[in-house]
Every structure is written in C-alpha cells, then in structure tokens.
Amino acid sequence: MMKTEKLEGAARTAALADLTAAGWEHDATRDAIAKTFRFKSFNAAFGWMTRVAIEAEKRNHHPEWRNVWNRVEVVLTTHSADGLTHLDVVLAEAMDRFAKD
Amino acid sequence: MMKTEKLEGAARTAALADLTAAGWEHDATRDAIAKTFRFKSFNAAFGWMTRVAIEAEKRNHHPEWRNVWNRVEVVLTTHSADGLTHLDVVLAEAMDRFAKD
Numbered sequence: 001m002m003k004t005e006k007l008e009g010a011a012r013t014a015a016l017a018d019l020t021a022a023g024w025e026h027d028a029t030r031d032a033i034a035k036t037f038r039f040k041s042f043n044a045a046f047g048w049m050t051r052v053a054i055e056a057e058k059r060n061h062h063p064e065w066r067n068v069w070n071r072v073e074v075v076l077t078t079h080s081a082d083g084l085t086h087l088d089v090v091l092a093e094a095m096d097r098f099a100k101d
Numbered sequence: 102m103m104k105t106e107k108l109e110g111a112a113r114t115a116a117l118a119d120l121t122a123a124g125w126e127h128d129a130t131r132d133a134i135a136k137t138f139r140f141k142s143f144n145a146a147f148g149w150m151t152r153v154a155i156e157a158e159k160r161n162h163h164p165e166w167r168n169v170w171n172r173v174e175v176v177l178t179t180h181s182a183d184g185l186t187h188l189d190v191v192l193a194e195a196m197d198r199f200a201k202d
Contacts, residue, residue, distance in 0.1 A: 007192050042163050046154045054149045066167040 004078055004085040006031075009065045022096055027075075031083030033092060037072045037099055045070050051098045052091075062089040063095075105186040107132075108139070109166055116190045123197055134193060138173045138200055144167030146171050152199045153192075162188040164196075 007015055016026055024033040039045040045067060056062045064075040076092055078085040108116055117127055125134040140146040143177045146168060165176040177193055179186040 002139055042154075043158055046151075046158075050147075050151065053143075057147075062170050064167070064169045066165070068165045069163050 003085055004081055006078070006081040006083045006085055007089070011048060012084070015086075019089065019092055022092070024092060030077055032075050032077035032085075033084065033088060034073070034075045035092070037074065037095070037101075039070045039072075042069050044070055048095075048098055052095055055070070055094045055098075056091060059091065061091055063091065085098070092095075105182055105188055106189070107182040107184045107186055113185070116185070116187075120190065120193055123193070125193060131176075131178055133176050133178035134185065134189060135174070135176045136193070136196075138175065138196070140171045140173075140200075143170050146163070146173055149173070149199055150194075153196055156195045156199075157192060160188060160192065162192055164192065 007026065019033055024035045028032055037045070037048065039048060049065070049072060051065065052063065061078070064071045064077075073087065076088040077083060078087055120134055121127065125136045127134055138146070138149065140149060140154070150168065150173060153164065162179070165178075167174045175196065177189040179188055180186060
C-alpha cells in the first residue's frame, strides 16, 4: 500500500483554509484537526457516528472521537505520516456532509 | 419518570466489588466507573459500540466514551443522581457481556 504523504505547501494552506472556514480547529502541536459536532439526541449522534464509521472503514482511516450523549468531539490526523494528509481532509468533509443530512 | 437513586450502603459495596473484579476502576472524585475495552480491529470495536448504543438508548442511560481504532475508553456515572446508580451497574454488565461474545 502506498504511504499517504503529509500535506505540504499550497495544497496544505488551501486545505487548512477550507477546514477552518468549516469550523475545524488546527492543533499545531500534533498537526491534527479537531471539531465538536452536536446533534438533537444520542440517537442522532450515534446514527451520524455509524455513517462516519462505515466511511472510515472503507478508507482505512479512522478518527479519534469522544461521545457524550448528543455531542461528538473529533480529532483527525494521520499517525503513519505524523501529521495531516489528504485522508484527514476527505474524512473531515464526509463528517461535515453527513452532519448536514 | 422516577428518579434513579444513588447506590448506597451494602448494595453499593457489593456492586463495586463485582465491578472491580470485572476490571472496572472507581473514580471517587466523580463517583464514576471506568474501563478500557480492546478489540481485534476498528470494525470489532464499532460493532460492540453499536450493540452498547442500542442498549443505552433502550435504558435511556448513556456512556461517556472515547474510541481510537480498536480501543474504547468508557466512563459511566449518572449525572442526574450525581454518582453511581443501578443503571451504571446494568450498563457495565451489558458492556462486559457483549465484549465476551
């Protein structure tokens, strides 16, 4: 399997600008992105998590996440690349898209 | 809905003894119990979480939990009772039972 490369240069700048505009925060220490999603209920939160889990498994790229009732705190980074990669951007976008449904 | 009472006295002592024997740790500060579950894969971890989520929703009692790939860190307490109740014991037992399947 091809190793996923860490985002660099203009691609990285553009990705971080888009993510920040969508409400993601960049943690420079870990080179990770974080966002808290809130839903109407536990049922809605876990339904969203299930959709994300299927997407994550399909891409073999998984979030760190914490759920307390209607709230899900997500952290994304790529351990094998020691920072943000295209996989994090794609999973972040999927999470935002599913949260809008 | 009847308020769930905080565990007290002999019932509490017995419950905590059983939970500790099953690998749960008691956090006295919050009067909560905590355990880390490990699975073969993300798929197995999230499958277990899904079973627990259905049980939690049925009982209207939900965990605080954090998942990183094959690992799930769980904290149980009853916010409305400001400590451990029978609901936490029942959910802890269900988690242990599902993890053995």
